[in-house]
Amino acid sequence: MSAGNFFVEHPAVHRFMAEVESILQREKETAMRLAELRTPYRLLLEDETWLPEEFRQANPNSGMGGGIASWLLYQSTEKDLSLFSLVVPPGVTTPIHNHLAWGLVGIYAGEQEEEEFEPPEDRHHPGADASLMKLRFRRVLKTGEFYELIPPHNDVHRVKTVSSEPSISLHLLANDTGCILRQKFDPATGEAAPFRSGWSNQQCPESP
Numbered sequence: 364m365s366a367g368n369f370f371v372e373h374p375a376v377h378r379f380m381a382e383v384e385s386i387l388q389r390e391k392e393t394a395m396r397l398a399e400l401r402t403p404y405r406l407l408l409e410d411e412t413w414l415p416e417e418f419r420q421a422n423p424n425s426g427m428g429g430g431i432a433s434w435l436l437y438q439s440t441e442k443d444l445s446l447f448s449l450v451v452p453p454g455v456t457t458p459i460h461n462h463l464a465w466g467l468v469g470i471y472a473g474e475q476e477e478e479e480f481e482p483p484e485d486r487h488h489p490g491a492d493a494s495l496m497k498l499r500f501r502r503v504l505k506t507g508e509f510y511e512l513i514p515p516h517n518d519v520h521r522v523k524t525v526s527s528e529p530s531i532s533l534h535l536l537a538n539d540t541g542c543i544l545r546q547k548f549d550p551a552t553g554e555a556a557p558f559r560s561g562w563s564n565q566q567c568p569e570s571p
C-alpha cells in the first residue's frame with residue numbers, strides 16, 4: 364500500500380496511488396512513467412464520485428490570489444509526490460508560474476484556458492528579448508482533457524477559468540508543489556519572483 368498521507372479516504376484514490384507507486388517502482392525514466400500513468404490517471408479524472416465537496420471549493424485566503432484553492436488530496440512521506448485539486452473561480456487567472464517537477468494535469472470540472480510560455484532559459488537565443496514572456500500557444504481544455512508537464516520543456520504557464528462554474532483541475536506532481544519555492548513571472552516584463560502557492564488545507568514548514 365502507498366506510504367503517505369491521504370486527505371481523501373476513498374477507495375478510488377487509494378487504488379490510484381497504489382498503482383502510481385507500482386509504476387514508479389517499475390519505471391525510472393520520466394517519459395515512460397508518464398506514459399504508464401496516463402491510463403490510471405484518466406480513470407480517476409473521469410470518475411466524478413470520489414472528490415468530496417470540501418475539495419471542490421474556492422479559498423478566500425488563497426496564497427495564489429483570486430480565491431484560487433489548492434487542496435492537497437495525497438502526499439507521499441518523502442514529499443516527492445502530491446495529488447491535489449486546483450479550484451479556480453470563473454474568470455480568474457493564475458499568475459504565470461513554473462512547477463519544477465514532472466506531472467499530469469487534467470480538467471475534472473469546468474473549462475480552463477491555458478497559455479504556455481517559453482521557459483526563461485530558452486529566451487536567450489540570438490535576437491530574443493530575454494526580458495519578455497514569449498507565448499507558445501493558447502488552448503482551451505475541457506472536462507476530461509489532460510496533459511503532461513515535463514520540465515524544463517513545458518514548465519511555464521498560466522491557466523484561466525473560462526466556464527461559468529469554477530474549474531477544478533487534478534494534479535499529480537512529483538514534488539511538494541504547494542510548499543516548494545518556485546517562480547512566478549511578470550507578464551509584462553518577464554521578471555521572475557519567488558513564489559510559494561501554499562496548500563489550502565495544510566501548513567508549509569517554515570522556510571530554512
Ligand SMILES: [Fe+2]
Nearest residue numbers: 460461462520
Ligand atoms: Fe500550473
